[in-house]
Amino acid sequence: KNQVEQSPQSLIILEGKNCTLQCNYTVSPFSNLRWYKQDTGRGPVSLTIMTFSENTKSNGRYTATLDADTKQSSLHITASQLSDSASYICVVSEADSWGKLQFGAGTQVVVTP
Amino acid sequence: GAGVSQSPSNKVTEKGKDVELRCDPISGHTALYWYRQSLGQGLEFLIYFQGNSAPDKSGLPSDRFSAERTGGSVSTLTIQRTQQEDSAVYLCASSITGGRDSNQPQHFGDGTRLSIL
Numbered sequence: 001k002n003q004v005e006q007s008p009q010s011l012i013i014l015e016g017k018n019c020t021l022q023c024n025y026t027v028s029p030f031s032n033l034r035w036y037k038q039d040t041g042r043g044p045v046s047l048t049i050m051t052f053s054e055n056t057k058s059n060g061r062y063t064a065t066l067d068a069d070t071k072q073s074s075l076h077i078t079a080s081q082l083s084d085s086a087s088y089i090c091v092v093s094e095a096d097s098w099g100k101l102q103f104g105a106g107t108q109v110v111v112t113p
Numbered sequence: 114g115a116g117v118s119q120s121p122s123n124k125v126t127e128k129g130k131d132v133e134l135r136c137d138p139i140s141g142h143t144a145l146y147w148y149r150q151s152l153g154q155g156l157e158f159l160i161y162f163q164g165n166s167a168p169d170k171s172g173l174p175s176d177r178f179s180a181e182r183t184g185g186s187v188s189t190l191t192i193q194r195t196q197q198e199d200s201a202v203y204l205c206a207s208s209i210t211g212g213r214d215s216n217q218p219q220h221f222g223d224g225t226r227l228s229i230l
Contacts, residue, residue, distance in 0.1 A: 032216050
């Protein structure tokens with residue numbers, strides 16, 4: 001069973017609107033949680049990395065939150081742009097794991113004009 | 114370039130052949146990772162290198178898969194006697210340092226798309 005679950009699987013939003021993606025995980029012990037953006041045919045690009053003690057982290061129009069008690073994270077995209085169309089992947093690192101990452105299946109975001 | 118470089122970008126081969134995939138990490142990055150992304154599925158970890166040694170090989174799916182890293186830089190992933198289920202995108206990533214509980218960002222290449230006929 002995948003230890004990182006993302007929702008929704010996909011969504012379509014209008015350019016300029018906001019959206020929020022969800023990530024639930026069961027990975028334990030927990031080290032850190034990352035959000036990646038993956039354009040079609042390209043490798044993932046890191047957006048944010050949060051450790052246990054961090055509740056929120058921003059990278060431009062992307063804001064990630066983390067609740068380590070409930071093992072939930074969200075990624076909020078503000079004022080979406082066409083270039084935000086991509087797959088957004090939640091990734092959780094196990095503690096003591098040499099940086100080995102557990103990947104969610106991703107949320108496919110399509111921004112339309 | 115300054116990023117992680119992978120070659121070839123695409124590889125089509127017949128079932129039963131051996132293939133070699135190459136990864137050039139970012140200069141100075143000591144940690145190197147291989148992942149596999151099958152169609153419609155998330156990425157899965159294959160192997161991690163710290164320098165030239167591999168502390169974690171736990172993700173290699175079978176003994177047909179092997180990897181090496183030389184000079185603390187270039188890495189090759191070899192798949193022997195390829196099977197159709199090996200078809201996937203193979204991604205390489207590097208980070209400045211690795212080690213347990215590493216919080217360093219991993220920088221990914223664009224992958225090698227492997228198709229087994």
